Amino acid sequence: MSRYVDLVDDTICAIITAPGKAGVSVHRVSGPSALKISQKISPKFPKAPESHRAYFLQLMDRNGHPIDEALVTYFSQGKSFTGDETVEISTHGGPAIANKLLAELVHFGCRPAERGEFSFRAFYNGKIDLVQAEGILGLVNSETEAARKMSLRQLKGHLSSTLHVIEETIIRVLAQLEASIDFSTEDIEPFSLQQIQELIEKGVSLVTPLVESFQRGRVISEGLRVVICGPPNAGKSSLYNAILGTDRAIVSATPGTTRDFIETTYRDFGLPIKIVDTAGLRETQDEIEEQGIQRSVRQIEDADLALIILDGSDYANKVVRLPTPLPNQTILVFNKMDLVSNGEQFKEQVRDYPKTMLDIQQDTPIFFCSIKKDEGIKQITKKLEELCLVDVDQNESLITQYRQADHLEKALLGLKKAHQLITQTTSYDLIAIDMQESLHAIYAVLGKEFDDQVLDRVFKEFCIGK
Numbered sequence: 001m002s003r004y005v006d007l008v009d010d011t012i013c014a015i016i017t018a019p020g021k022a023g024v025s026v027h028r029v030s031g032p033s034a035l036k037i038s039q040k041i042s043p044k045f046p047k048a049p050e051s052h053r054a055y056f057l058q059l060m061d062r063n064g065h066p067i068d069e070a071l072v073t074y075f076s077q078g079k080s081f082t083g084d085e086t087v088e089i090s091t092h093g094g095p096a097i098a099n100k101l102l103a104e105l106v107h108f109g110c111r112p113a114e115r116g117e118f119s120f121r122a123f124y125n126g127k128i129d130l131v132q133a134e135g136i137l138g139l140v141n142s143e144t145e146a147a148r149k150m151s152l153r154q155l156k157g158h159l160s161s162t163l164h165v166i167e168e169t170i171i172r173v174l175a176q177l178e179a180s181i182d183f184s185t186e187d188i189e190p191f192s193l194q195q196i197q198e199l200i201e202k203g204v205s206l207v208t209p210l211v212e213s214f215q216r217g218r219v220i221s222e223g224l225r226v227v228i229c230g231p232p233n234a235g236k237s238s239l240y241n242a243i244l245g246t247d248r249a250i251v252s253a254t255p256g257t258t259r260d261f262i263e264t265t266y267r268d269f270g271l272p273i274k275i276v277d278t279a280g281l282r283e284t285q286d287e288i289e290e291q292g293i294q295r296s297v298r299q300i301e302d303a304d305l306a307l308i309i310l311d312g313s314d315y316a317n318k319v320v321r322l323p324t325p326l327p328n329q330t331i332l333v334f335n336k337m338d339l340v341s342n343g344e345q346f347k348e349q350v351r352d353y354p355k356t357m358l359d360i361q362q363d364t365p366i367f368f369c370s371i372k373k374d375e376g377i378k379q380i381t382k383k384l385e386e387l388c389l390v391d392v393d394q395n396e397s398l399i400t401q402y403r404q405a406d407h408l409e410k411a412l413l414g415l416k417k418a419h420q421l422i423t424q425t426t427s428y429d430l431i432a433i434d435m436q437e438s439l440h441a442i443y444a445v446l447g448k449e450f451d452d453q454v455l456d457r458v459f460k461e462f463c464i465g466k
């Protein structure tokens with residue numbers, strides 16, 4: 001995208017509807033020569049068309065031969081999606097027409113648009129900020145109602161407006177610090193220390209929930225990542241196969257069977273779930289097995305939910321090598337219950353096991369199953385299904401991208417450092433440095449300050465025509 005900045009004077013074009021045969025297909029032409037080029041392809045296009053009005057016109061190729069008849073809509077500069085002068089041409093849907101028109105548009109002076117270049121222009125022209133651009137991307141990629149709602153709110157600027165309140169708060173703090181440092185340049189009555197402190201606290205209370213919303217926002221946009229983990233031979237691969245209804249993973253009585261982790265995305269619950277089967281966790285001298293374990297540990301660290309599975313007939317006095325930190329959500333499964341003689345007594349015995357032996361949350365749900373006898377699996381899948389029933393609250397501002405989370409964490413850190421300093425020192429310039437850092441982080445989220453690499457990363461995820 002770095003290069004897009006230098007190319008904003010080009011007039012770009014792309015088919016913005018899905019390829020193939022359809023009722024209509026739409027080409028978008030956007031840039032300083034959009035009207036001029038469109039007039040070449042549809043000679044009867046008025047010299048000065050009305051913005052937002054559709055004209056029914058014949059399209060002609062360079063040799064004066066008809067291409068198709070079309071509805072051509074004109075959007076004047078500043079009033080289009082991209083902010084540039086734009087013409088949208090709706091023809092009959094069909095690959096031959098679409099490609100022919102595209103070729104003629106290029107012949108008359110357009111450049112085929114790159115991925116996300118229309119959205120980039122909208123961003124560049126200040127029509128949307130970077131968070132809204134990411135909202136567009138999220139909307140297009142939405143697989144569920146919750147994801148669609150969340151992305152639409154982001155596109156409409158809900159998250160951006162929260163960020164603007166944060167920005168204003170930080171700027172007010174900075175102005176007050178400035179005024180306190182140099183009384184002569186400001187007419188304003190400086191705030192008391194107490195008031196500045198309260199403003200910083202307000203900043204903290206606005207940024208904290210956003211940072212915390214990332215996990216939920218990411219799950220809604222990308223799905224739930226579930227990792228099945230535990231000691232060797234507990235039945236991890238068996239459970240993976242049972243949940244997915246396949247025999248994808250190798251099951252064997254030899255401990256240490258699974259080496260490379262295996263993952264599948266399961267879509268039957270609405271929200272996509274990525275389920276990962278991992279290598280059994282234990283101390284090992286086997287170099288290859290250890291590599292598998294290390295990879296599994298990384299999978300566990302990245303997951304939203306750890307399904308920890310133990311062999312019910314062989315768990316006592318065994319140290320389970322669980323990595324830390326574990327995901328926020330955990331589920332404990334005792335498998336091979338067919339080998340346990342007194343089931344009820346067993347369930348009573350292991351009630352405190354999560355806390356005492358695994359050092360995981362005491363309220364971790366515990367399930368009991370025998371994969372061999374196909375007992376108790378339904379309860380586990382039902383639990384997973386429940387976890388997928390997420391909806392987005394009307395007033396909820398959620399962040400969805402690592403990029404956003406990363407900058408907001410920096411913003412929060414700056415605010416917290418400033419807050420700590422203000423209780424210890426009256427050196428306002430020091431506090432101002434932290435507040436400046438927070439401000440830059442907020443600017444970075446909104447794309448007010450950007451470097452080419454960031455833009456590259458955001459816009460390259462788009463498809464052509466977006």
Ligand SMILES: Nc1nc2c(ncn2[C@@H]2O[C@H](COP(=O)(O)OP(=O)(O)OP(=O)(O)O)[C@@H](O)[C@H]2O)c(=O)[nH]1
Binds near residue numbers: 231232254258337373
């Ligand atoms: N009796 C009994 N055996 C089971 C049950 N579930 C799995 N097994 C057996 O336990 C053994 C290990 O199963 P896996 O699914 O390969 O275990 P794993 O946890 O993936 O093992 P690793 O990949 O080696 O870490 C196999 O022989 C399975 O047939 C069960 O519910 N009852």
Ligand SMILES: [Mg+2]
Binds near residue numbers: 237238250278
């Ligand atoms: Mg296995």
